[in-house]
Structure formats: C-alpha cells, structure tokens
Amino acid sequence: MSSDFWRSALEEAEKRGASYADVRSSEILNEFLTVKNGEPETVNILQTKGFGVRVIADGAWGFAGSVAMDKREIINTVKKAVEVARASALAKKRDAILTPQKAERGKYSTRVEKDPFKCSLEDKLDVLVQASRNLKEYSPLIKASYANYHGFRENKIFMSSEGAELKQQITWCGGGVRAIAVKNGEMQSRSYPSAFSGDFSTSGYEFFESLALIEHAEKVGKEVLSLFDAEKSPSGQMDVILTGDQLALQTHESCGHPTELDRALGTEADYAGTSFLTPEKLGRFNYGSDKVNIVADATVAKGLGTFGYDDEGTPAKRVFLIKEGVFVGYQSSRETAAELKLGESSGGMRADSPLALPIIRMTNVNLLPGDWKAEEIIEDTKDGLLMMTNRSWSIDDRRLNFQFGTEIGWRIKGGSKEEMIKNPTYMGVTPQFWGSCDAVSEDDWMMHGTPNCGKGVPGQVMYVGHGCGTARFRKTQVGLLK
Amino acid sequence: MVKDKLLEIAEKAVQYSETQGADQTQASAFVSDTALTRFANSQIHQNVATKTGGVTIKVILKKRISSLRINSLEEEDIKKGVMQAIKIAKASQPNKLFRSLPDPEPWTPIERAFDEETADCTPKFRAEKVKEAIEKAHSKSQIVKAVAGYLSTGSMAFAVANSLGVSAWARTSSANMKVTVISESGASLGFGTAEKYSRQVKDVQPSILAEDASEKSTRSTNPVKLSPGEYEVVLSPLAVATLLMYIGFGFSATAYQDCQSFVNYSLNQRVFDGKLTIRDDARDSRTLIATPFDGEGVPKKATDLVTEGVVSERSICYDSFTAEKENKKSTGHAPIPMMGFWFGRPSPSNMVIHPGTSTEEEEIAETNQGIFVTTVHYVNPVEPTKIILTGLTRDGTFLIENGEISKPIVNMRFTDSMLAAMNNIPLIGKHLEMNRGTTVPSVKLKKLRFVGLSTY
Numbered sequence: 001m002s003s004d005f006w007r008s009a010l011e012e013a014e015k016r017g018a019s020y021a022d023v024r025s026s027e028i029l030n031e032f033l034t035v036k037n038g039e040p041e042t043v044n045i046l047q048t049k050g051f052g053v054r055v056i057a058d059g060a061w062g063f064a065g066s067v068a069m070d071k072r073e074i075i076n077t078v079k080k081a082v083e084v085a086r087a088s089a090l091a092k093k094r095d096a097i098l099t100p101q102k103a104e105r106g107k108y109s110t111r112v113e114k115d116p117f118k119c120s121l122e123d124k125l126d127v128l129v130q131a132s133r134n135l136k137e138y139s140p141l142i143k144a145s146y147a148n149y150h151g152f153r154e155n156k157i158f159m160s161s162e163g164a165e166l167k168q169q170i171t172w173c174g175g176g177v178r179a180i181a182v183k184n185g186e187m188q189s190r191s192y193p194s195a196f197s198g199d200f201s202t203s204g205y206e207f208f209e210s211l212a213l214i215e216h217a218e219k220v221g222k223e224v225l226s227l228f229d230a231e232k233s234p235s236g237q238m239d240v241i242l243t244g245d246q247l248a249l250q251t252h253e254s255c256g257h258p259t260e261l262d263r264a265l266g267t268e269a270d271y272a273g274t275s276f277l278t279p280e281k282l283g284r285f286n287y288g289s290d291k292v293n294i295v296a297d298a299t300v301a302k303g304l305g306t307f308g309y310d311d312e313g314t315p316a317k318r319v320f321l322i323k324e325g326v327f328v329g330y331q332s333s334r335e336t337a338a339e340l341k342l343g344e345s346s347g348g349m350r351a352d353s354p355l356a357l358p359i360i361r362m363t364n365v366n367l368l369p370g371d372w373k374a375e376e377i378i379e380d381t382k383d384g385l386l387m388m389t390n391r392s393w394s395i396d397d398r399r400l401n402f403q404f405g406t407e408i409g410w411r412i413k414g415g416s417k418e419e420m421i422k423n424p425t426y427m428g429v430t431p432q433f434w435g436s437c438d439a440v441s442e443d444d445w446m447m448h449g450t451p452n453c454g455k456g457v458p459g460q461v462m463y464v465g466h467g468c469g470t471a472r473f474r475k476t477q478v479g480l481l482k
Numbered sequence: 483m484v485k486d487k488l489l490e491i492a493e494k495a496v497q498y499s500e501t502q503g504a505d506q507t508q509a510s511a512f513v514s515d516t517a518l519t520r521f522a523n524s525q526i527h528q529n530v531a532t533k534t535g536g537v538t539i540k541v542i543l544k545k546r547i548s549s550l551r552i553n554s555l556e557e558e559d560i561k562k563g564v565m566q567a568i569k570i571a572k573a574s575q576p577n578k579l580f581r582s583l584p585d586p587e588p589w590t591p592i593e594r595a596f597d598e599e600t601a602d603c604t605p606k607f608r609a610e611k612v613k614e615a616i617e618k619a620h621s622k623s624q625i626v627k628a629v630a631g632y633l634s635t636g637s638m639a640f641a642v643a644n645s646l647g648v649s650a651w652a653r654t655s656s657a658n659m660k661v662t663v664i665s666e667s668g669a670s671l672g673f674g675t676a677e678k679y680s681r682q683v684k685d686v687q688p689s690i691l692a693e694d695a696s697e698k699s700t701r702s703t704n705p706v707k708l709s710p711g712e713y714e715v716v717l718s719p720l721a722v723a724t725l726l727m728y729i730g731f732g733f734s735a736t737a738y739q740d741c742q743s744f745v746n747y748s749l750n751q752r753v754f755d756g757k758l759t760i761r762d763d764a765r766d767s768r769t770l771i772a773t774p775f776d777g778e779g780v781p782k783k784a785t786d787l788v789t790e791g792v793v794s795e796r797s798i799c800y801d802s803f804t805a806e807k808e809n810k811k812s813t814g815h816a817p818i819p820m821m822g823f824w825f826g827r828p829s830p831s832n833m834v835i836h837p838g839t840s841t842e843e844e845e846i847a848e849t850n851q852g853i854f855v856t857t858v859h860y861v862n863p864v865e866p867t868k869i870i871l872t873g874l875t876r877d878g879t880f881l882i883e884n885g886e887i888s889k890p891i892v893n894m895r896f897t898d899s900m901l902a903a904m905n906n907i908p909l910i911g912k913h914l915e916m917n918r919g920t921t922v923p924s925v926k927l928k929k930l931r932f933v934g935l936s937t938y
Binding site: 036039040041042043044045046047048049050060061062063064065066067080081083084085086087088090091092093094120121122125129143144180182185187265266267268269270271273276355356357391392393394395396397398400401403405423425427429457458477480481482 | 516517518519520521522523524525526527528529530531532533534535536546547548549550551552553554563566567570571573574575576577578579604605606608609610612613616628630631632634660661662664675739740741742746747826859860861862863864865866867870872873874876893895897931933934935936937938
C-alpha cells in the first residue's frame with residue numbers, strides 16, 4: 001500500500017476530531033520448525049498482515065485494528081478508533097499529552113548476510129533432524145530430544161499526523177537443542193545455547209549456522225547424563241556466579257521490567273504489576289553496587305531488541321538505566337515521558353502485531369562489561385556456586401523478591417571449579433542482590449536473545465535482547481528445594 | 483451466516499488442496515472479534531478493539547506435514563496458502579510416527595455457548611461499567627488511592643474440515659472483568675483484587691468486584707512480616723485456579739510421552755488427598771471455553787483427571803497424533819485454531835474441581851494459625867515431575883489467627899511440591915468460580931511451604 005493510502009486514514013481521523021493519529025501497517029512472517037527425537041513435528045509458517053490506528057480524541061486514547069486493507073475498512077477502523085477514544089474520555093482524569101518528537105522520515109533494515117527466508121527448508125531441517133537424532137541416540141536414558149529453528153521478518157510502515165513516515169524491515173532468527181533424560185524416576189534437562197528455545201539475534205541465517213547445533217548435541221547429551229551423578233545443591237548463603245545466559249534473565253526480570261515507566265506509573269497494576277523503582281527514586285536510589293552499569297540500547301549490533309524506530313516513530317536510542325549502581329533512567333513512551341517531564345521518550349514502544357497497541361517494551365537491556373575475566377572471577381572465589389542456563393524463574397509484582405533455578409551448576413572451592421551440582425536455585429531481593437555484585441566480566445560479554453517476553457492485556461509477546469558476561473554476587477541464599 | 487461462511491471456507495480449502503495432490507488436508511477457518519477497556523490510576527488508559535480472521539491449513543504428503551496460517555479469509559489468499567503449504571510439505575521430511583488425520587465423529591452443539599449481548603458490547607457500555615467499578619471502589623474508603631483493571635468482551639467462531647469428512651463449527655462468547663484496588667495509609671500501600679469470567683456479560687457485576695477488591699486492599703495496608711516456614715493456608719478460588727492450571731500441564735499427552743509429567747511417576751497411585759476429584763468436561767456449563775470439539779474437529783471427551791486423589795492412564799489428554807503413538811483414540815484435546823499454533827500440545831481447558839461442603843468463611847474459621855491467599859503471582863514450575871512450583875502471594879495476604887483474619891502480612895514466596903501440598907486438604911469449598919480454563923472452589927491446605935518474603 002502506498003503512503004498516500006495510509007495518509008488518507010490520518011486525514012479521516014483528523015476529520016473525525018482526533019487531535020493526534022498514527023497508523024501502523026505491517027506484514028509479519030514467522031517460520032517455526034521443531035524436530036523431536038529425530039522426527040519433524042512442526043513445520044509451521046505464520047503470515048500476519050493488517051493495520052492499527054491509534055488516535056487521541058477528546059483527550060483520550062482509542063485504538064482499532066483490522067486485517068482487511070481496503071478503503072472502506074480503513075474508514076470503519078478509524079471511525080471505531082475515534083469512537084473508542086470518546087468512550088475512554090468518559091473515565092479520564094486528565095488529557096493524554098505526548099512529549100515532542102521530531103517527525104522522522106526514514107528507512108531501516110536489519111543487516112543480514114544470508115536471508116533466512118531464502119535459505120532452503122531442507123537445509124534447516126537437515127540440521128535439526130541430525131542434531132535431535134544425535135542427541136536422542138546418545139543414550140537410552142534420553143527420553144526426548146528437541147531441536148528447533150525460528151525465523152522472523154516484519155515489514156512495517158508507520159505514519160503519524162505529525163508528519164512521520166517510516167519504513168522498516170526487522171529480521172531475526174536462531175534456535176537451539178534440548179534434552180530430557182530420566183533415570184530411576186529422576187528427570188534432568190539440558191539446553192544449548194540457552195533455555196527458552198535457544199538463542200536469537202537480529203541477523204541473517206549465518207547466526208543460526210554459527211550456533212552449530214549438530215556439533216553441540218553430544219555435549220548436551222553428556223551433561224544431562226552427568227547431572228544424575230551430580231551433588232545436590234548446598235543450602236544457605238554463599239557467593240553465586242552467574243554465567244551470561246542466566247544473567248540475561250536476571251537482568252531482564254530485575255532491571256528490565258522495573259525500569260519500564262508504565263509499570264512505575266501504575267498502568268500495569270492489574271496484571272504484570274508495578275515497580276519498586278517509583279519516580280521519586282530517579283537519580284537518587286542505590287539500585288546496586290558501583291560495578292553495575294545497565295543500559296537500554298536499541299542500537300547495539302545484532303541485539304534481538306535492535307531496530308531503527310519504535311512504534312511511535314522515535315529513533316532507536318541507548319539510554320542509561322543504572323549508572324555506577326544508581327538508578328538514573330526509565331524506559332519510556334512519549335506519553336509516560338511527558339507525564340514525568342523527562343523531555344523525550346526512550347524509544348521503547350513496540351507492538352507484537354499490527355493489530356496490537358504498542359506498549360513500553362525492553363529493547364536490549366545490557367549489563368555493561370566490567371574489568372574482570374570470567375576465569376578470574378572463579379579463581380577469586382573461595383567458596384561459591386557457579387550457575388548456568390535457566391530452568392525456573394519467578395519474581396514478585398514489584399520486582400523485588402525473585403527465585404531462579406538453573407539446569408546445571410558447579411561448586412567453586414578455593415578458586416577452582418569442582419563438583420557438578422544438580423537443581424541449583426537461588427533467591428534474593430533486587431537492590432540487595434545487585435548491591436552485592438562485586439565482579440563483572442568483560443571477556444565473555446555477548447548478546448543473548450529472549451524471544452518470549454510477555455506483557456500487557458491483551459497479552460503480547462515481544463523479542464528483546466540482553467548483553468551480559470559473567471558476574472559474582474556475594475552472600476546469596478541458595479538451595480531452596482527440600 | 484457465520485457458520486455457513488466459515489464451513490464453506492474450510493471445506494473449499496480442503497477440496498482445493500486435494501486437487502493439488504495432497505494426501506490429506508485439514509483446514510480451520512476462524513473469526514475473532516474482541517474488545518478490551520483497561521483502566522489504571524482510576525481512569526481508562528487503554529481501549530482497544532480488534533477484529534481478525536484467518537485460516538490454518540495442514541497438509542500431509544507422504545507423511546511430510548506442514549502447517550500454514552494466514553490472517554485472511556479471501557479465497558485467492560487461501561489458494562495461495564494451500565499451494566505454499568504443499569510446497570513446504572514437499573521440502574519437509576517425513577514423520578514416521580504420523581498415521582492419519584482423525585476420522586469424523588458425531589458431535590452436538592453446546593447450548594448457551596454464545597451470547598449476542600456479550601458479542602456486541604460497545605465501547606460506551608464497557609466504559610460505563612468501568613466507571614461504575616472505579617466510583618464504587620473509591621466510595622468504600624478514603625484511603626483508596628487508585629483503581630486498575632480491565633473489562634474484555636468478545637466472541638470467536640471457528641470451523642474445521644478435513645479430507646476424511648470432518649466438518650464442524652462452533653461459536654462462543656466471553657466476558658472477563660478484573661478490578662485491582664490500591665490503598666494508601668501513611669507510607670504503606672495495600673492491594674486487593676477480584677475477577678469474574680463468564681460466557682455472558684450480564685454476569686459481570688462491577689460493583690461487587692470493586693467492593694471485594696476494595697475490602698481486601700484497605701485491610702492489607704501496613705502488613706507485618708511472618709517468618710518463612712510451613713503454614714496452613716486458605717486459598718481463594720483465584721489462587722486455586724492458577725495452581726490448577728500448572729498442575730494441569732501434567733495431563734498433556736506430550737508431557738506424558740516426554741516423561742515430563744508427574745503422572746509418569748504416579749500411575750494408579752493416590753497422589754492427592756482423597757477428597758480431590760478433577761474432571762475436564764467442555765460440556766459442563768460451569769466452564770468458560772464451550773467448544774464441543776477440538777482443533778481437529780474431534781468431539782471433546784469428558785476426562786477424569788483425578789479421581790479421589792488417584793491419577794491413571796485415563797487422566798491423559800490426547801490429540802490424534804499423540805493418541806496414535808499409543809494406539810489410542812484422541813480424547814479431543816487438540817488446541818483450537820486461535821491458540822497453540824506454535825506449541826500446540828493437547829491439554830485440558832475445562833477443568834472442574836468437584837466441590838466440597840465448606841464456605842470460605844468456614845475454612846478460615848477452622849484455621850488456628852494460617853495464611854489467607856487472595857491470589858498468586860508469577861507461578862512457574864521448578865520441577866514438573868514433582869509439580870514443584872514457586873510463586874508469590876499477591877493482592878491481599880492475611881494472617882489467620884483463632885479462626886479469624888487478624889492482620890495483613892507481607893507477601894510471601896512459596897516453593898513446594900503440589901503433590902505434597904495437595905495431599906492433605908482438610909476442606910474444599912462448595913462454591914465454584916469460573917476462570918479461563920478452570921472452575922474451582924476455595925481450598926484449605928494443611929500445609930504449604932513458604933521460603934521467603936517480599937517487602938510489601
């Protein structure tokens with residue numbers, strides 16, 4: 001559809017009394033492949049197209065979306081959005097105000113070397129079948145082996161009544177393998193390169209190839225069997241060292257979500273919850289130790305949350321959330337930034353479909369590298385627990401008390417990695433936990449992709465990234481299982 | 483009209499696929515018309531309406547299977563989709579375990595599954611209901627600081643056809659309102675919540691929800707800390723619904739066949755209290771998701787998940803693929819087309835706990851020292867084979883002393899096996915509350931293990 005076509009929607013909204021309007025049309029293509037025990041179980045393609053119209057009328061928001069892209073439907077959808085806004089105004093306390101944003105006109109496209117949607121299905125399935133088969137055949141104790149691939153592409157257009165006109169193509173892909181083994185009634189699991197279906201990146205097919213799933217399948221099989229003979233986790237307080245794949249989720253849950261300004265302002269109170277990082281703490285609250293520097297960065301190369309513009313037309317940015325341990329910034333939208341008089345949006349508004357309303361989402365929330373090497377952190381630890389690859393997770397609705405479990409751990413004694421630990425868990429309260437962080441690595445820092453962040457009502461699932469290395473947290477409670 | 487159109491689309495897609503050489507084809511056509519009004523800080527902040535439709539096409543060619551979904555109901559788009567699904571199947575590899583799509587079976591519609599008034603709710607209607615809830619909550623106490631929540635209304639319809647003659651269609655409506663109240667007393671905040679699900683919007687009464695949430699919220703300011711440990715608990719239906727949802731994962735044939743279900747390790751054993759009986763039955767009018775057949779057009783069979791505390795092979799919920807692996811018949815638990823396109827594992831979605839004899843008040847009165855839990859938050863499995871779950875209490879947690887709620891307490895984290903926690907249930911409530919995939923009463927547990935505290 002041409003720009004003129006979508007401009008007519010904006011004109012129609014203004015004609016009906018909207019003081020602001022934007023339209024976002026997009027086409028999303030998902031390719032999802034899973035192989036279990038060497039047999040292809042899912043060869044799924046999902047094509048979604050449609051548009052959404054967001055308006056402010058009578059000082060309140062309205063939104064409507066549709067899949068039918070013809071002139072009549074657009075008029076109907078605009079009409080519905082304005083009607084919804086006027087109904088919203090029945091229960092409003094103040095007018096919706098947006099922080100200023102230059103009306104950008106531009107294009108953005110994810111850089112890819114090999115277009116994942118031009119690579120053959122046969123090649124992708126060959127990798128998955130072989131990886132899954134190798135894993136299954138490693139031992140009869142392995143009851144289920146999974147290998148999966150997910151490719152994503154969205155082509156979208158954003159236009160606003162302020163004059164913004166943006167075109168973007170976002171592409172990402174990735175995958176992983178996982179084994180479930182059972183021995184004497186005990187079940188263990190092991191995943192590579194990460195939990196949650198693997199690792200993902202805004203890259204081309206070369207990223208999936210770099211994961212080398214077939215080559216890693218044997219190590220996954222070996223480790224899952226080793227867990228049967230591993231020691232139970234000690235219980236009590238000790239130093240915990242988290243590798244990047246677990247630290248990514250720790251950062252996601254205990255920094256990413258509480259720094260979302262919609263949560264802090266109470267608009268997620270009914271579902272995901274609010275935040276302990278309330279506005280009066282901005283710039284003056286000690287979130288963690290001075291080793292802790294965390295940014296929301298939509299510009300970092302290959303991050304799963306990397307893009308050109310958010311779904312309000314704000315260009316991608318890098319903003320500090322935590323600087324030398326102090327809480328200094330929120331992830332925001334134009335409306336929430338205006339409410340707190342922040343001057344500008346952090347560029348965090350995204351929707352998971354053209355039919356969904358954009359909400360504040362993480363981009364890439366990264367723990368910046370420290371000055372340690374990962375190995376040095378282990379060598380410097382007298383008695384601790386090294387933990388890798390998430391297995392369970394939970395955090396309260398203000399993002400304070402959390403409990404995580406990982407697939408595998410190792411006891412650290414006298415600076416050396418000793419016996420393997422099964423079913424390790426740890427628990428903490430966010431500011432105390434990050435306050436106990438005394439070492440952050442640089443040499444193993446990398447981006448991790450989380451494709452399944454849930455938020456909002458109706459629920460939306462967003463793809464976000466986390467840059468992390470390895471970090472140590474002193475005197476953490478471990479061993480929560482009986 | 484909707485019926486004829488959706489069935490025609492699904493059947494035409496199957497016919498077209500057959501002319502293009504597919505061995506077997508299944509097509510599901512669906513439309514969904516939903517709207518949601520969300521409020522926070524005592525005003526509406528999000529108001530959305532979405533109408534969508536689409537077709538899912540599953541093609542089998544020499545045991546090579548592909549699925550494709552498009553969000554269009556246009557004939558030309560569907561034809562293109564069929565051709566693409568065939569192309570993908572050709573490029574795929576065979577699944578040796580696949581035998582066939584399901585044969586047709588007789589089914590009858592479920593009465594009162596669809597309510598016109600609910601399907602046709604206007605934004606103005608929802609806004610007025612929201613306003614009523616906000617005003618009622620504030621009227622209950624001066625310390626009510628903010629009211630949040632949502633009211634959603636809508637309908638969905640879908641038809642399934644396959645090349646073996648399956649031809650089925652269903653239409654449902656639903657309404658859901660949640661009210662969360664935040665109170666402020668000095669520097670302390672209090673939280674309370676209440677929620678209602680129904681197939682009919684007329685059952686949703688904003689004032690009642692607002693009163694319930696307000697009462698819990700205003701009573702929960704200035705909470706005291708309780709030491710972690712094992713406590714008797716009285717779980718409200720909201721909390722029971724969440725825990726049952728996670729227990730329910732274990733009844734999926736996929737979890738069972740992958741040895742990730744507690745049922746694998748508990749066959750024919752009494753693993754729960756003998757008073758606990760859970761049945762999955764889509765035709766039970768007390769449940770929300772009233773579709774008479776599943777996503778493959780197989781009639782949903784009532785399934786006894788837990789019978790007087792015992793689980794068995796009869797507890798497992800199958801779709802046609804997982805059933806064939808065990809030479810069984812599908813129990814009609816394939817996900818419906820609007821759900822589960824990615825991770826389409828069979829699962830129960832109409833779980834009903836057989837009611838007991840007590841009221842929530844009696845459960846509290848029968849507790850010397852314990853904890854009342856309004857709802858639980860961010861529950862996740864730590865160890866699925868033992869149903870070890872972790873999560874936190876939320877929106878109204880109270881200490882029970884000498885048979886009465888005595889004071890609010892700081893939210894607590896539980897980490898415990900449901901096989902242990904649900905093995906000693908002194909009381910099960912007699913009043914059932916409908917939730918998304920469950921219908922449950924309040925329940926009193928003899929002990930639940932709490933391992934930590936939050937700060938509020």
